Amino acid sequence: AQKVTQAQTEISVVEKEDVTLDCVYETRDTTYYLFWYKQPPSGELVFLIRRNSFDEQNEISGRYSWNFQKSTSSFNFTITASQVVDSAVYFCAPGATGTASKLTFGTGTRLQVTL
Amino acid sequence: EAQVTQNPRYLITVTGKKLTVTCSQNMNHEYMSWYRQDPGLGLRQIYYSMNVEVTDKGDVPEGYKVSRKEKRNFPLILESPSPNQTSLYFCASSGQGTNTEAFFGQGTRLTVV
Numbered sequence: 001a002q003k004v005t006q007a008q009t010e011i012s013v014v015e016k017e018d019v020t021l022d023c024v025y026e027t028r029d030t031t032y033y034l035f036w037y038k039q040p041p042s043g044e045l046v047f048l049i050r051r052n053s054f055d056e057q058n059e060i061s062g063r064y065s066w067n068f069q070k071s072t073s074s075f076n077f078t079i080t081a082s083q084v085v086d087s088a089v090y091f092c093a094p095g096a097t098g099t100a101s102k103l104t105f106g107t108g109t110r111l112q113v114t115l
Numbered sequence: 116e117a118q119v120t121q122n123p124r125y126l127i128t129v130t131g132k133k134l135t136v137t138c139s140q141n142m143n144h145e146y147m148s149w150y151r152q153d154p155g156l157g158l159r160q161i162y163y164s165m166n167v168e169v170t171d172k173g174d175v176p177e178g179y180k181v182s183r184k185e186k187r188n189f190p191l192i193l194e195s196p197s198p199n200q201t202s203l204y205f206c207a208s209s210g211q212g213t214n215t216e217a218f219f220g221q222g223t224r225l226t227v228v
Contacts, residue, residue, distance in 0.1 A: 001174075004157075033215070035216065035217070037219075043203070043221070043222050044219065044221055044222065045205060045219040045222075047216045047217070047218070050215075050216050091157060091158070093158075095217075099146060099209060099211065099215060100146070100207075100209035100215045100216050100217040101146035101147075101148060101163050101165065101209055101217070102148070102160060102163060102173070103148075103150075103158075103160065103207075103217060104160075104174075105150075105157040105158040105159070106157055107155060107156065107157045108157055
C-alpha cells in the first residue's frame, strides 16, 4: 500500500512570496506516477503536475516548479511569486500500477496567500 | 469539452434509504474511480474500474457498491446509507498511456441523517 505525508497542514504567505509544499511518499511499486492537485475554495480538484518515477528531471512550468528526488521519496512543489488566487488546499498523490487509476492522497496542505 | 459529470451535486437523505450517485465521462477513458473526502483525511479511494465489467475495491469499500456496464458510466450505489457515509464524493476517470492524469467530477456532497 502507498502512503503519503504532507507534514505542513497550513501555510500562510504574503503575495509575491515563494512557497514550497512538501510531500514524502512510500510505495512498493517500481513504476509509478506522482501528481499534485489543487482544490480551491469552490471545491473542484484541479490537476497541476505529473511526474513519472523513472524521470527525475525537475522542471518549471510558469510559476510552478517541482523537485522530485527518488532517493528520498520526496516530491516537493514550489509556487513562485504567489498570488491570492493560489489560495487553496494542495494534495500530493502517487498513483499505483503506473496509471492514474489508483491515487493515494495526502491529507493536503492549506495555502493562504494574503495581500 | 472533456469532462466528468456527477449527479446530484448535493443530496440529503435518511438512514437506510438506497441511493445512487451517477458519474459519466466523455473521454473514452478505461479507468474510473470513486473517492470520498473527509476533513483531515484527504481523499480515499472507494472503488475503481479498469474497464467494462471489471471493478475492484479501493481502500474504503464497505457500504458501497459500483457497476460498470458501459464504458462511460460508473454509478456509486449506497444500498443502506448510514450517517458515517456523510462525505464529499468525487468520481474520476483516466486513460492508459504515459501522459495520463485523473480528471475529477465536480463532487457530490452527501448528508445522511
